Amino acid sequence: MKRRLNGLTLTLLASLSFSVFAAPIAIPNPPSLSAKGYVLLDYHSGEVIAEHNPHTQLKPASLTKLMTSYTAGQELNRGNIAKTDQVTISREAWARNFPDSSKMFIEVGNTVEFSDLLRGLIVQSGNDASVAIAEHVAGSQAAFVDLMNNWARRLQLNDTYFANPHGLDDPNQATTAYDMAKLGQALIRDVPTLFPLYSETSFTYNGITQHNRNALLRDRSMNVDGMKTGYTQGAGYSLVSTATQGDMRLISVVMGTSSPNVRTTESKSLLNYGFRFFETIQPHEVGAEVTETRIWMGEENQVSLGIAEDVYMSVRRGSGNNIRAEVDLPSTLKAPIAQGETLGSVNYIDENNQVLKTVPLVALNDVEQGGFFKRIFDYIRLMFI
Template sequence: MQFNTFSLLPVVIAIAAGVLVPHSESFAASHAAKQATPKKSKAETPVQAPAAGQTAVAGGAPAIPAKAWVLMDFDSGEVLASANPDEPLPPASLTKMMTSFLVEQALRSGKLKKDDLVSVSQTAWCRGSSTESCMYLPLNSQATVIDILRGIIVQSGNDASKAIAEHMAGSEEGFAKLMNAEAKRLGMTNTNFVNATGLPDPAHKASARDLAILARAIIRDSSDYYPIYAEREFKYNGIKQGNRNALLYTDPTVDGLKTGHTQEAGYCLVTSSKRNGMRLITVILNTNSAQARADETRTLLGWGYSNFEKATPIQPNAVVATPKVSFGKADTVAAGLGAPWTVTVPRGQQVSTSVQVKPDLEAPVAKGAVIGKVVAESNGKPVGETPLIAQADVERAGFMLRSWQRVAKLFGK
C-alpha cells in the first residue's frame, strides 16, 4: 500500500505529540477549515480509576485506567486478561466495526459488489458539524461500496455508515436488526445495537469481550478487506483525513482496528497486533483522552507479549489415540490432528492434553472425519482445543462379522 509521506507527516507528528485529540470521535471540520484541538472540559474527560484485571499470570495483570478492558488471544479466542469484560457500555464509533463487517461479508457473498453505487439521502448526509465525524459525501450523490467501506473504517464517517445501512436494509433501524442478528451469531451476549454509527442512545451498548469477539471475526473472516483497517489516511471528495488510531503510526506490529469517542463513552480503542507469530487483540473502553487510550493499549500489549507465549501441545503428525471402532473391518483407528496446533499460555507453564472421543464410534469411518477433540490445559485451566481426526478409513464389516461382534460385545468380549 502506497502512502503520500509528505501529506501524512503533519498528522504523524500531531498524533505522536498527543495533540491530535478531536472534540469527539465525531471529529470533523468544514471543507475549508483546518483541524483544531478544542479545549476539553473536565466533564468530558473524567479520569478513570485504574481497573485491576483478572489473569492466570502470577503477579496479576496491569491496572489500566479505563472502565473496562480485554486482552484476547486471536488464535483461540481465549481472554488472557480483563477487567469488567462483560459490562455493557456505550461503544461510540467502535460500533462501526459491525457496520463494516456486515459490508465485508456482503461483499464476500456477492450480495454487494465493490463498484455498486450507494446513494446519499437527506438522512444520511453530514451537515458539516464540528461534532460529527464525516466522510463528506455530498447530498444526493452516489459513492461506490468500496469507497463507503474506507470512509467507515478510516474516516469513521457517520454519513457513510448511514448511507450503507439504508442501501442494505432500507433504513438504519432495519440495519440495526441485521447488526444484532450477526452479534447473536458471533456469541456477543452483552451487546445491543440501535444504530450503525455509535451515536449515543441509552439502549446502544456493547461489552469489551463482545467487541474483542467482533474484532477477531473481522480479522478471521474478512481477510480480503482487513488491510483497510491499517490504512493511515483516505481522501474523498477532495478531503484527506487521517486514521485516528495513533498506534498505526508508532507501532509497526499494529494493523487495526478502530477508535471511538463520545462524551458518554469516553475514549475507546480496539487494536490488533502481531509479533513473532502471536496475534493479540486489545479493547479499551472509557478512558479519558486519545493519548491515554493509545498509551494504555501499548501497556497492555507490552505486558501481554512479555507474559504469554505460544506452545505446541502435540505435533501434527503424531498419533494421539487409537480409539475402538464398532462393526468395522478394523477394531481401532489411528487418530491425530488435522492441522498444526498452538495455544497461548503464560510463559514457563507446562501444557497437558486430554483426548475426548465421540461415544459409540461405529464404522464406516472416513479418513479425515472428526471423531472427537483434544483439549489442552495449563495450570488446571483449559487453554484451547482442536478436532481429533481419523487418520485412516475403516470400512464397515460384513453381516456375519457384525453379528459376531454384537454377540462378543454382549458378553463383554
C-alpha cells in the same frame, strides 16, 4: 480409558516437549488501567488473557463502525453489493447532519463509489459514510440496524445492542469490552477483504485528507495493523487495537478513558503485557493423527484419530514445554465407524495437572463392518478381555 500419546503423536507435538518437571513460570498481574472496561484477547485461541469489567455495558461510540463494516463486508461476501457500486448520497447521509462529529464530507446528490465510502467509514470514521453505507446495503438505516443486531446475535455478542450505524450516543445502544473483542476477532476472520483498510493511516476525499485516529498505527515499536477508535461525551475515549508478534495476534479493547493519549498508552501497555508474558501454541492441526486405537468387528483393526478443527491455546510464555496431552476413549469401540465421528476427547494438561482445554477426537477414516467370521472371531476375543 485414558491413553497417553504414543511416540508418533509426540513427534507431531514437536513444539511441546512435555517436560513435567520444569519449574513453574511466574507471571505478574495485568497492568492497572484507567479505563471503565478492558479485555485482551488472543485472536487464534479466543481466550481472554486480561480483563476488567469485561461484561459491563458501556456506550460504544464509533466502535459501532466495526459492526457497520462487518455487516457491509458480509453483504460483499455474498455478492449482494460490490465495492464498485456507485452510491447516490441522500439527504440523511449529508455531512451537514453531523456538524460536531467526524465525517467524510459527502454532499447530497453526489455519487460516491462504495469503496470510498468504506474508507470514509473506517479511516475517517465518517458518520455520514455510515449512513450512506447503511442505506445502500439495506435500503434504510432502520433495516441496516436490524442486520447489525442479527449479526450480533449470530456472533453471540450477548450484551450488545445497536440503535444506529455510526455510534452517536443513544439510550438503547450498548456493548461491552468482551463483545467488542469478539467482534474484532470475527471481522479479521470473516471479512478479510475489508480488514486491511483498518491499517490505512489516511484517506483523501473531496480534497480533504484525514488521518486515522488510531495513533498506534504509527508506533514503530509494535506491529499494529488495526482497528478502531471511538469517542462521544457519554462514552469517553475508546480503542480496539490488534497487533501481531510472530505467529501471535492479540486484540486489545480499552473503553471509557479520559483522553486520546490515555486510550493509546493504555492499549499499548495491554498489548505489551500480552506479548511479553504469553504465547499462542498450536499443539495439533486439523487432519493430523493424534493417536490410533483398536476397532472391533471391523474390516480393519485400527482407526486413526485426530481433531476436527485446529487447536490453539494461550499459555504463559515458555510454559508450552510443560503441557502434556492425554486422550480419553471408551474401552471398546466397534465398527462401523464413519469418518468425522466423535469417538473420544483429548485433554491438554499443565504442570499442575489442570486441564487447560478439552477437544473432541474424531475418526480420520471410515472403518466398515467386517464379514461374518471376522465379527464372530472378535466377539469371542472380547469375551476374554
